[in-house]
Amino acid sequence: MIGIISAMQEEIQALLNELKNVTTTEKGMRTYYSGKLFNKKVVLVFSRWGKVASAATTTQLINDFNVEEIIFTGVAGAINKDLNIGDVVIGKNLFQHDLNASPFYKKFEIPILKKEFLETKNSQKIINSTNLFIDSYNKYIKDSEAAVFNITAPKIVFGDIASGDQFISSIKKIKKLNKALPTAICVEMEGAAVAQICYEYNIPFSIIRIISDKANDNATIDFSRFANTIASNYALGILKNYFA
Ligand code: ADE
Numbered sequence: 001m002i003g004i005i006s007a008m009q010e011e012i013q014a015l016l017n018e019l020k021n022v023t024t025t026e027k028g029m030r031t032y033y034s035g036k037l038f039n040k041k042v043v044l045v046f047s048r049w050g051k052v053a054s055a056a057t058t059t060q061l062i063n064d065f066n067v068e069e070i071i072f073t074g075v076a077g078a079i080n081k082d083l084n085i086g087d088v089v090i091g092k093n094l095f096q097h098d099l100n101a102s103p104f105y106k107k108f109e110i111p112i113l114k115k116e117f118l119e120t121k122n123s124q125k126i127i128n129s130t131n132l133f134i135d136s137y138n139k140y141i142k143d144s145e146a147a148v149f150n151i152t153a154p155k156i157v158f159g160d161i162a163s164g165d166q167f168i169s170s171i172k173k174i175k176k177l178n179k180a181l182p183t184a185i186c187v188e189m190e191g192a193a194v195a196q197i198c199y200e201y202n203i204p205f206s207i208i209r210i211i212s213d214k215a216n217d218n219a220t221i222d223f224s225r226f227a228n229t230i231a232s233n234y235a236l237g238i239l240k241n242y243f244a
Pocket of ligand 1: 075076077078167168169187188189212213214215219223
């Protein structure tokens with residue numbers, strides 16, 4: 001069984017539409033949809049936003065659904081100028097950018113765990129499937145949808161991600177993040193929390209993020225439009241190749 005998490009209903013909708021033999025379980029104000037996606041046994045859930053919500057959902061998936069792997073798919077804001085809306089970031093190292101327990105621990109260090117970031121281990125297969133997806137991108141994304149966001153040739157980047165309980169929508173904030181975490185290329189609100197729980201339970205995980213906005217003044221508008229339209233088609237295309 002593979003657990004698939006997104007933060008929002010919109011980000012998981014295309015996957016839900018494809019899910020076969022669905023049974024649902026309600027727990028802790030979440031709905032877990034079990035079934036078959038492209039012939040693989042999966043459980044889908046949207047965790048809701050933020051580190052607490054996604055950590056709780058991840059723990060539930062591990063303890064109650066016996067998942068042997070977790071994939072998080074969702075959108076992110078770019079904080080690296082080479083990334084564009086529609087590009088895909090596969091998480092390499094996951095940081096909690098709003099974690100600072102100094103002077104007891106170094107900035108960003110996860111107390112007790114003694115780690116400043118968590119590293120993904122099984123991402124190669126996800127990267128390969130994402131490459132395949134880019135080849136067949138037009139099958140999943142309509143030209144008219146891509147045109148709205150000016151997406152021409154999306155790229156896939158294996159890079160570091162900064163997670164925190166903040167929606168980033170200012171250049172000032174981006175500059176601060178760039179300075180504090182120079183290797184991080186995008187921001188979101190869940191990945192590093194999922195990574196921490198998976199690390200603690202020794203469950204392989206991958207974080208897939210599609211760039212929905214550039215974390216700037218326009219982020220709120222870009223993010224909403226992207227998440228409501230094409231985000232989950234991306235997830236569908238990537239997972240289809242991953243499960244093939
Ligand atoms: N997810 C998508 N865009 C984001 C942003 N700008 N900040 C935080 N999380 C995001």
